[in-house]
Amino acid sequence: MPSHNYMEKLLEGVDVEWKKLKDFASFSQGIQVDISSQFLGKKDGFVRFLRIVDFVNDNEPPRYIENPGQRYIKNEGELVMIRYGARAAGKVFICNNGAIANNMFKITLKSEKITNKYLYTYLSQSKIYKSLNSKGGASTMPAITFGQIGAVEIPIPPLKVQEEIVRILDTFTELTTELTTELTNRKKQYTYYRDKLLTFNDDEVEWKTLGEVTIPTKNIKWSEINSYHKYIDLSSVCRETNSILEVTEINSENAPSRAKKLVLKDDVIFATTRPTQQRLCLISDNFAGDVASTGYCVLRANKEFVLPKWIFYFITTSDFKNYVEENQSGSAYPAISDSKVKEFKIPIPSLVAQEKIVSILDKFDTLTTSISEGLPKEIELRKKQYEYYRDLLLSFPKVESV
Template sequence: MNEIEQLLAERRRGGVEIMTLGEAGTFARGRRFTKADMVKDGIPCIHYGEIYTEYGVSARTSVSYVREDLRDQLRYARPGDVIVAGVGETVEDVGKAVAWLGEGEVAIHDDSFLFRSELDPTYVSYYFQTRSFQAKKNQHVARAKVKRLSSSGISRITIPVPPLEIQRGIVRILDSMTELQAELQAELQAELQARTRQYGHYRDQVLCLGPSVPIGQVGDFVDFFNARAHEKFVDPAGTVALMTARFISRGEANRFVQPEDVQTPAYEGDVALVMSDLPKGKALAKTFYVDSDNAYAANQRVCLLRSRDARVLLPRFLHRMMDRNPQLLAYNNGMDQTHLKKNDILEVRIPIPPTEVQERVVTILDHLESVSVELASGIASELSARREQYEYYRERLLTFEEKAA
C-alpha cells in the first residue's frame, strides 16, 4: 500500500473533528503600507495582491520589502502563520492563502489577514484550495466592484482537523505532486519555447527574399482604419466577435456585440493590429487575419489595415509581414505603456515581391504556425490532465468524515 492509500485509509477510521477556523485559530488584519513604501532592501513584506500573483501554497522568502522606518507601524506574520488575501478583483482571488515558512517575521498588508493556529500551516493553505472551502468562502465574499472577505466571515468556515502527523503526510504528498507538476510544466514550456524559436528562425529565413526584391512603405499599399470603442454595446448574446488586444493575442473571443451596434466593421482580407500594450507586453503589434465578412468588429486600440490591391499585396502576406514586426516593437521602451501612432504603422517598410512569391511565403508560414499551434495545444492538454489528476487527489486527501459525537 503506497502512502496515498495509507492516508486515505487513515482518514476513514472513525472520522475527524470538524472545527470552524475561528475555533481552530485566530485571525488578525495586517496594517497599511503602500507601493510607494516599498524599497529594494528593507523589511520583508507581502502585499495582498502578491498572494495571488507571486506566491504558491507556501513561501520562505518575500519578493518585496518596505522601508525600515515603518517597522513599529506594521503587523507581522510569524513562521507557521497563514497569510490570506482579503481583497481581490475576482471572487477566486479572495481567500487565496500562502503559508509563511520563513525564518523570521514578514509584514503583511492591511487588505490581508494572518491566521495563527496549531495546525500545519501548509495543510491549511492546501485546504483553502479545495472545492469545499471555495464553496463556503463564496458565501462570505462581498461582491462590490472590489471583492472583499471579512475575518468574521472566514472565521465561520469549517476545516477538518486530523492528527498532526496526517496533516503533515498530506502536505508531503501534495508538495511532491506540486513539484512534479512544476517540473513537467517547465519541461513542456521549454519544448514549446524551443519550437517557437525554431518557427521564428524559419520565418526569418523565409522572409529573407534577397536584395532584388523591392521594399516599400506599408502606407503606399494599404488603407488605415482606427477602431472605435464598443464597450457600451457589449452583449453576451451578440453574434459579432469584438477584436480586442486580448482576442488578437490569445485567440479567445470573449466579448460580442450585435450586428447593428458594430462601430468599426471588419471585412474579409482585413488585418487587425494591436496598437497599445503594457511595457514588454506580448500583444503589441500582434495581428489577426479576418477571414470572413460580418463576423468581427475592431475595438479601440486596434486598427485595421486593408490592402488596396490584392494583385500587388496579398492580405495574408501583409498579415505575416506586420505580425510583431520588429520596426513596431522598437517603440516599446520597456518602462511605459506603448501607443503606436498611425504613421508609426504606415511608415513600416516591408518587401513587396511578386504575388506568386508572396503566396509561397504565406503557405510555408501557415504550415509552420499550424505545427506550433498543434504543439501548444498538446502541451496545454497534457498540463490540464496532470492538473486534474492533482486536484482529484487533493480533494480526496482533504475530504474527511466528521467524527461521531
C-alpha cells in the same frame, strides 16, 4: 492513484475534528504603501495584487518597512489570502519572507494540530474560493472580512493523515512543474527559431509597413443595429495561448463606449494599451462579425501581398516588442497608437515562401500554446487531475463544530 477505498483505510479508526478557522488561527492585514513608492516590486519583496506570482519563493526581505510588526511574513511557508478584487478575493498563496500589501492578510496558525500546507490545500479548493468570493459583495471590488474567513469550517484529521494527503497531491504538483519547465524550454526554443525564420536581409525581400499591407476596417454603428454581438475586451485575450477565452454579449443598449471595432475572420488584433503585455490573437470563425474594444489595433491583411498569419507571427517577435517599447507613451497606462503600430516594417517574400514558413511556425505554436494539443493540453489535464484528487482526498464526513 488514490481512491475512496484508500481514504477509508487511511482514516480507519481515526477521528476528524471540524473547527472554524478563527478557533485555531489569527489574521493580520498587510500594510498601506504609496503606490508611487520606489520600493514596489519583486526586488524588495513587496507583494502587489498583480505581482503575487513574482513574489513566490522570493526570500529577499523588504528594506523599507521600519516597524513591520505582525504584517511582515517572517517564516517560510506563511499562508496569505487576498482580501478584495473581482476575481481575486479568497485566493490563497504560500509565500516566503516578504511584506504583504493591504489588500491581503496572512493567516497564522495557533495550533500544532494542523499544518500550513494542509490548510492551504483545503482553502485552495474552488468551492471555498467561490463561497468566499461571493460573500465579498457584487461590487467591482468585492471584499471579504476576517469574520467571513474565520467562519470557514476546516476538517482536521491527525497530522499523519494531513501529511499523506499533502504528499499525494505534491506528486501531481511535481509532474505539472516538470511539464511546465519543459514547456518553458520549448517556448525559448520556439522563440529562437521563430525569430531566425523571420529574419531577412534588406536586399533579400521587399519591406513594407503594416499599414501598406493591411486594408481599412470599420466601426460598428449601434444606432443602426439591434442584434447581439460578442464583445472582445482587453482582458478577453489570453497572453499565454493567444486566444480569446472570455467574452460578454452586448447590444446597442448595454454596449460599453469602447465597443466599436468590427472584426472579421483572420483579422489580427493587438492591444495598444499596455502593449508590452502582448495581448494579441488571430480572429477565428467563432468571433467573425463580432466587436472588439478600441483598445485593439485591428490588422486586416491584404491577401494579395501577405498572409494573415504572416502578420500574426511578426507581431509576436522580439523586434516588434522592442519597437513597441520604444514607441509607447505614458507611465501609469502606457499605450501606442494604431498609426504607430502600422508604421512597423515587415519583410514581404512571395506568398509561397510565406506559406512554407507559416507552416513550420504553426507546428511550433501548436506545441507551445495550443490548449487542445501539445504540452499545454497535458499541463491542463494534470491540473484537473490534481483538483479531482484534492477534492476526493478532502471529502471528509461533516461533523458539527464543537
